[in-house]
Amino acid sequence: MGTVGGGVTIEEVAPGVYRLPFAVGTKPLAMYVLAGDGLTLIDTGLTDTPEAIYLPAIAELGRRPDEVRLVLITHADADHIGGDRAARTLFPHALLACHAADARWVADPAVLSAERYDGFRPFGLRYDDETFATLDGWMFSGRPEPADLLFQGGERIRLAGDDWLDVVHVPGHTAGHLALHNPAGGYALIGDAVFGASQLDTGGAKAAAPPYVAVAPYRATVDRLAALGIGTLLTCHYPVMRGGEVGTFLAESRAWADRAEAAIEEALREAAAPLTLGEAIERTDPELGPFQNPRELQWALRAHLEQAAARGRARAVDHSGITAWVHAGA
Ligand SMILES: [Zn+2]
Known part of the structure; x- marks a missing residue:
């Protein structure tokens, strides 16, 4: 055209x-x-x-x-x-x-x-x-x-x-x-x-983490889109995806959320002091990215920490005036 x-x-x-x-x-x-x-x-x-x-x-x-x-x-x-x-x-x-x-x-x-x-x-x-x-x-x-x-x-x-x-x-x-x-x-x-395993820059490099704000709705959205049987997937920040690329992208989106959940669980378990969001970013970026802009992990990691707290796996505490989390699971 x-x-x-x-x-x-x-x-x-x-x-x-x-x-x-x-x-x-x-x-x-x-x-x-x-x-x-x-x-x-x-x-x-x-x-x-x-x-x-x-x-x-x-x-x-x-x-x-x-x-x-x-x-x-x-x-x-x-x-x-x-x-x-x-x-x-x-x-x-x-x-x-x-x-x-x-x-x-x-x-x-x-x-x-x-x-x-x-x-x-x-x-x-x-x-x-x-x-x-x-x-x-x-x-x-x-x-x-x-x-x-x-x-x-x-x-x-x-x-x-x-x-x-x-x-x-x-x-x-x-x-x-x-x-x-x-x-x-x-x-x-x-x-x-949905964001696959990363936001990409114009050169295709890993710019920043998937920025979702709520884990369960994000996973449900991935599943819902997968169930639609989409042949052509049109987004605002990724190239056009067709055929098998669609399923791959959705599977990567799901897999990244699973990895982030596991990484947060591990970071909580290993933290010697209450885990701040900033520390969670530092600890998990090498494994979940690494990303050009690690700071953008704040969206997904906050969502996973809040989910862990809602499930009784973590407890939010006041830590020098900011909210941090301690491990609360078995
Ligand atoms: Zn956008």
Whole structure:
């Protein structure tokens, strides 16, 4: 397919489904246009993505911005909601949709930043100011941008004619992550629902750990996606996967969560003093990665430590003013 402004290549990855891959620094990112009787956009990327990526792509497809009727936000993260304000302006007929559980974060970048990205203070960790500034720069933070439609999963979106997409709730990375599944076409758009054994950089190297926030929902999501029998798996940060690659990726996602659980159990067992989240990262990174950015293990390891506590395998304690954990199992 064609190339649009900025060197973005448009690839038709399933009938009427166009993938627009680009990169933010060394982080690969892909947006999608579903071109049917109207246009549906999957995520809004960064502040300038609607203008820089979507507008030229829509023109290349021979369509018009006023044909965009739905903008589906897969989940509340800076690189997926940042262009919401611009999308409102550029696509005046579009309704903005997300899952109800992510609605507060989708609506307001300031709340997202405070509650999600700055949610590690109780555990003694905090991004530096530069990282917060980068994340803020990805999002239009001028005013709240609430969604028009809140999904729960189970809704259906018509692409064209009798071609329908099922909205699927796939929690784990966020509580309200959404995917779209087209059973007839055998494809699914899953955003950031699962991460294999690593987030990858544009060179394919292990950039950072799978960033899920809750273990049981993440595992259930992997199983649910596996049960769909997906032939073409479309994500926002990985190359298109087809056929056997899909099962391999899902198996790697499951296996990494199993390894992380075992690594946390071992770290708890071996710790001579209460285990902080920072120490858990240091102890497990060599085995679980190693990753270019070990710090991002904070998401999954917090989830595993909280799961261990919920199962009576660990006990949360106050350790010099921060929450740490001690082993509590047999
Ligand atoms: Zn993402």
